[in-house]
Amino acid sequence: MKTLFSTNIGRLRIIAFLEGVSFILLLFIATPMKYYMDSPAGTKILGPIHGALFILFILNALSVSVEENWKFTKTTWKVLLASILPFGTFYIDHTILKEIQKSKEAN
Numbered sequence: 001m002k003t004l005f006s007t008n009i010g011r012l013r014i015i016a017f018l019e020g021v022s023f024i025l026l027l028f029i030a031t032p033m034k035y036y037m038d039s040p041a042g043t044k045i046l047g048p049i050h051g052a053l054f055i056l057f058i059l060n061a062l063s064v065s066v067e068e069n070w071k072f073t074k075t076t077w078k079v080l081l082a083s084i085l086p087f088g089t090f091y092i093d094h095t096i097l098k099e100i101q102k103s104k105e106a107n
Contacts, residue, residue, distance in 0.1 A: 008067055009101045012060045013093050016082075019057045020089035022050040027086055057083050068100065 004010035030042030058080065065076040075096065082088030 007101070007104065008060070008064050009097060009104065012057070012064050013097050013101065015053065015057045015060055016089040016093045016097065019050070019053040019083060020087065020093075022046060022053050023086060023089075026050050054083060057089070 004014055026043065026046045030046045034040045034043045061076070061079045061083070064070075065072065065079070068075075070076045070079075079092050079096065082092035
């Protein structure tokens with residue numbers, strides 16, 4: 001857990017999780033509440049939170065991309081695309097980010 005906070009890739013994994021959770025809550029709870037129950041409070045609260053986490057995720061993904069020398073056409077695009085797909089950040093964390101962190105810890 002300590003390595004999550006001390007490395008760039010670890011921080012990206014934390015932000016990916018938070019961004020993914022905020023996106024899921026916004027899509028599947030707050031938005032239906034807004035349109036079917038006429039209660040926009042959830043989107044007013046979660047919208048800005050998700051927006052800030054989204055921007056933070058993009059900036060950190062680009063930072064990690066430069067640090068890790070990712071090929072922009074392959075890995076970077078996968079990570080960036082994951083932020084606009086529901087459950088995408090969880091998939092990217094499991095398939096790419098976790099493996100990169102494991103390999104860095106082994107060295």
